[in-house]
Amino acid sequence: MTTPHIFKLxxxxxxxxxxxxxxxxxxxRLTTTYCGKCSLTHWPPRMVCPNCMNxxxxxxxxxxxxxxxxxxxxxxxxxxxxxxxLPYIIGVVELDExxxxxxxxxxxxxxxxxxxxxxxxxxxxxxxxxVLSFRPE
Amino acid sequence: xxxxxxxxxxxxxxxxxxDVSLRELAAEAAVEAFKHAKNIEPRDIDAVFxxxxxxxxLVVQSNVSPLIAEYLGVKPxxxxxxxxxxxxxxxxxxxxxxxxxxGGYAENVLVLGVEKMHAAPREEVMTSLSIVADREWxxxxxxxxxxxxxxxxxxxMHEYGTTEEQMGYVALKNHKNGxxxxxxxxxxxxxxxxxxxxxxxxxxxxxxxxxxxCDGAACVIxxxxxxxxxxxxxxxxxxxxxxxxxxxxxxxxxxLTTWPAMREAVSQAYRAAGVGPGxxxxxxxxxxxxxxxxxxxxxxxxxxxxxxxxxxxxxxxxIGGRVAVNTSGGLKAKGHPIGATGVAQAVEIVxxxxxxxxxxxxGGAEIGLTHNLGGFAVNxxxxxxxxxx
Numbered sequence: 001m002t003t004p005h006i007f008k009l010x011x012x013x014x015x016x017x018x019x020x021x022x023x024x025x026x027x028x029r030l031t032t033t034y035c036g037k038c039s040l041t042h043w044p045p046r047m048v049c050p051n052c053m054n055x056x057x058x059x060x061x062x063x064x065x066x067x068x069x070x071x072x073x074x075x076x077x078x079x080x081x082x083x084x085x086l087p088y089i090i091g092v093v094e095l096d097e098x099x100x101x102x103x104x105x106x107x108x109x110x111x112x113x114x115x116x117x118x119x120x121x122x123x124x125x126x127x128x129x130x131v132l133s134f135r136p137e
Numbered sequence: 138x139x140x141x142x143x144x145x146x147x148x149x150x151x152x153x154x155x156d157v158s159l160r161e162l163a164a165e166a167a168v169e170a171f172k173h174a175k176n177i178e179p180r181d182i183d184a185v186f187x188x189x190x191x192x193x194x195l196v197v198q199s200n201v202s203p204l205i206a207e208y209l210g211v212k213p214x215x216x217x218x219x220x221x222x223x224x225x226x227x228x229x230x231x232x233x234x235x236x237x238x239x240g241g242y243a244e245n246v247l248v249l250g251v252e253k254m255h256a257a258p259r260e261e262v263m264t265s266l267s268i269v270a271d272r273e274w275x276x277x278x279x280x281x282x283x284x285x286x287x288x289x290x291x292x293x294m295h296e297y298g299t300t301e302e303q304m305g306y307v308a309l310k311n312h313k314n315g316x317x318x319x320x321x322x323x324x325x326x327x328x329x330x331x332x333x334x335x336x337x338x339x340x341x342x343x344x345x346x347x348x349x350x351c352d353g354a355a356c357v358i359x360x361x362x363x364x365x366x367x368x369x370x371x372x373x374x375x376x377x378x379x380x381x382x383x384x385x386x387x388x389x390x391x392x393l394t395t396w397p398a399m400r401e402a403v404s405q406a407y408r409a410a411g412v413g414p415g416x417x418x419x420x421x422x423x424x425x426x427x428x429x430x431x432x433x434x435x436x437x438x439x440x441x442x443x444x445x446x447x448x449x450x451x452x453x454x455x456i457g458g459r460v461a462v463n464t465s466g467g468l469k470a471k472g473h474p475i476g477a478t479g480v481a482q483a484v485e486i487v488x489x490x491x492x493x494x495x496x497x498x499x500g501g502a503e504i505g506l507t508h509n510l511g512g513f514a515v516n517x518x519x520x521x522x523x524x525x526x
Contacts, residue, residue, distance in 0.1 A: 009264075011273045043388045044274045070295075070393060072287035073340045074279060079267040080260045082279045090278050092288060092387055102275045102387050110340060115295050131277065 009079060010129040017047045020059055026130045030064045030121045032099075033057040043099040064121030065137070066095035073110040085126075093119055093134050107135040141235040141246075142365035142372040142525065145174030145358035146487040151472035152322040153255050154352035159196050160208040163187075163251040166354035166477075167209050170247075174358055174368045177245065179210040182358070184243035185217035188230035188250035189476035194265045195257045205249060215243040223269045224425060225380075225511025226250065227355070227479020228518025232378045234359050244360060250480030251354035262350055269512055271386045283339040283347055285513040286426035290341055292393040293428055296443065301341055303446030305332040307427035308345045308469055310455060315466025317496040322351050322472035346427045351472030355481035362525070371524060373487045373505075377409035378520040385515055399436045399510070399517040406506075407438075410521040414438035417460050417521075418502040419489045421482035423510035424467040430454075433508055434462070437519075461499040464489060479509035479518060490524045 013022035024031045033042045035049035035057055048055050071091035078086050089105040091113075105113065106124055118137040123130040147169025149162050157165070171177065187202035198204070202217040211217075215237075220230040227250035234246040254262055267276045270285065293299045308327060315321035327345060335344035358368070365372030381401035383389055391397055407413055414437055422437070424430035431445035439460055440448040448454060454462035465471045465485035468478060486505035488494045507520040 009268070009272055009277050011277075016273075044271075044386065070288040070292050072284050072291065072342075074281065074284050075340070076336070076338050077263045077266075077281045077283060078279050079264040079276060079281065083260065085279065088279055090280055090284055090288075092393070100388050100390075102278055102280065104278050115291070129277075 008081065010126070018045055021045050025123060025132060028123055030062045030132070031059050032062055034060045041097055041099065043101055062099070063096050066093045066119060068105070068113060068115060068117045068119050069094045069100060070115065071105055071113055089113070091119075091134065104131055104133040105135070106133045112136070138239045139241065140362040141238040141359045141375045142362040143357045143375065143483065143487050143522070144360055144365050144368035144372050145170040145177065145356070146484040147173055147356045148320045148481055148484050149354040150320055151351055151353035151474065154253065155255065159192065159198065159201065159251060159253045160205055162253060162352060162354045163205045163249055164208060166251070166356035167247070167249060170356040170358050177358060177368045180212065182211045182245050182247045183213060184215040184234070184237055184246045185211055185213045186230040186234045186246065186248045187217070187219045188226040188248070188480060189219055189252060190221055190223055190226050191252070191265045191475065194261060196253050205251070211247060222516055223511035224423070224473070224475050225479055225509045225516045225518050226476045227481070228507065228509030228520065229380060229479070231357070231479060231483055231520065232380055232518055235375050235378050238359055238361050246359045247356065248359060248480055249354065249356045250477035252474035252476040253352045254350045254474060255352050274386055281339070282425065283342050286428055287339040287342045289393045289432065289514065290426070290428040293432065294341070296394055297446070299431060299446035301333070302329065303450050304346055304427040304431065305329050306449045307424060307430045308332050310449065311424060311463050311467040311469040314456065314464050314497055315470025318466045318471060321466040321470050322349060323466070323470045342426060342428070348425045348468035348473035351474045353472055353474035353477045353481070355477045355484050357480060357483055357487070365525060371491045373490050374523050374525050376412070376521045376523050377406040378518065379405035379409065380516070380518045381405070382516045385512055387513065390515070394432060395442070396432065396436055396514050396517065398515065399433070399508070402517040402519040403437055406519040406521050412504060412521060416504050417506045418504055419461045419464060419486065419499045420506040420508070421465060421467070421485050422462055422508040423478070424463055424469050425473060425510065427469070429510065429514070430462065430467070437506070437508065456497060456499055464494060464497045464499060479507070482507040482509060483520065483522070486522050490522060
């Protein structure tokens with residue numbers, strides 16, 4: 001028996017100011033915020049620049065290309081709602097822009113991956129949510 | 138500044154404790170702490186810090202600090218509060234309690250760490266541990282604690298040539314120590330073959346790389362150092378306790394294998410206590426996963442960067458080695474009830490410095506250290522303790 005949980009882990013795009021991020025993500029585009037005042041690309045995207053408190057930020061599209069910095073295959077202990085996805089691969093990707101982010105690594109096998117390998121952005125559906133993912137280039 | 142001293146220390150039995158409720162578990166540790174001290178009773182306590190990370194999800198109870206104070210018969214005229222900083226909650230509670238004493242805000246402070254993790258269904262516990270990460274940006278990918286530290290392990294192996302076998306030696310050592318601790322969850326030695334054959338949890342980490350889900354409580358009673366002899370013949374002085382924090386996401390970390398926030402806390406603590414890594418006789422460090430203990434040897438200055446695997450392999454962190462690390466069995470064998478851990482580390486150091494650690498006693502231990510980590514290595518608390526002279 002599983003205790004019902006009230007909250008899904010996936011955010012509701014209509015309950016965040018980052019609605020635009022989730023809309024473009026679902027279209028298969030990886031975007032984030034950029035502060036023109038300090039020429040800083042943020043990750044994760046945000047509503048205020050952590051460097052200068054500027055609230056007038058621009059949305060930019062990221063290259064979606066980078067290298068695999070680290071990865072693991074999760075065999076056990078998935079959070080509620082993801083048990084059926086086991087096993088799955090999580091990786092830290094270093095984008096060509098210099099940003100490091102956590103994502104799912106898909107369309108591959110753990111044994112075929114190596115640190116430093118080129119990867120490209122893709123999305124995988126989970127219900128009506130698009131999971132930010134990367135696959136080998 | 139008034140230094141704080143520990144005059145009472147106690148621990149519940151750690152393990153799968155289906156026989157007690159959260160408050161009863163807390164009371165086991167508190168009763169032992171009052172017995173360990175002298176001339177002090179619950180009514181003499183004027184402030185309470187309860188370290189408990191996720192009682193809302195794990196036992197469906199919030200506001201646990203007045204709840205536990207009431208159960209213990211403590212009337213905290215100078216306040217009771219719960220502290221949450223994920224797995225470092227206990228260390229943070231201890232630091233805030235020390236600051237209360239240093240600042241003259243309270244005289245006798247009870248610090249109680251407790252977590253009951255086996256009552257909730259396993260999936261709930263896994264979700265609770267996952268949301269320590271940033272839910273919107275990281276937990277949604279299904280990251281959990283083993284996965285976070287698996288990434289650290291892979292990078293450490295890649296950058297420094299650390300081996301799975303070396304990680305295994307951390308587990309072997311801590312199980313060996315745990316066998317000598319009557320309060321430990323696991324009181325059995327393991328072999329390197331058993332380690333190697335244990336199931337994979339998150340590659341490259343195996344079951345025996347991971348600390349267990351555990352129920353347990355730990356308690357210390359603090360007072361000002363100058364009053365401490367009233368309550369204990371051998372008070373333990375908190376010479377320094379420092380905390381440093383980075384952001385929560387992996388994006389905010391400079392590297393997975395070098396932890397600047399830990400270095401900052403370590404350097405603050407050594408400086409304030411006037412000691413260095415070579416002075417530490419006994420240390421309780423945050424071995425939530427074996428790789429964490431290896432990185433921590435390095436960040437504490439016990440060995441050079443990248444040499445943590447060799448350090449444990451050579452027996453330098455054994456009892457009788459250069460510095461005895463995790464004599465209690467550590468999180469790995471003693472157990473890791475999240476909110477209790479940081480306080481339990483201090484309890485072990487108190488017993489060691491008082492010469493009361495039984496079979497696992499480090500001969501002539503005078504200076505002890507604790508390191509308590511929270512989140513994916515983003516929050517670090519480092520304490521340095523000395524027997525009052």
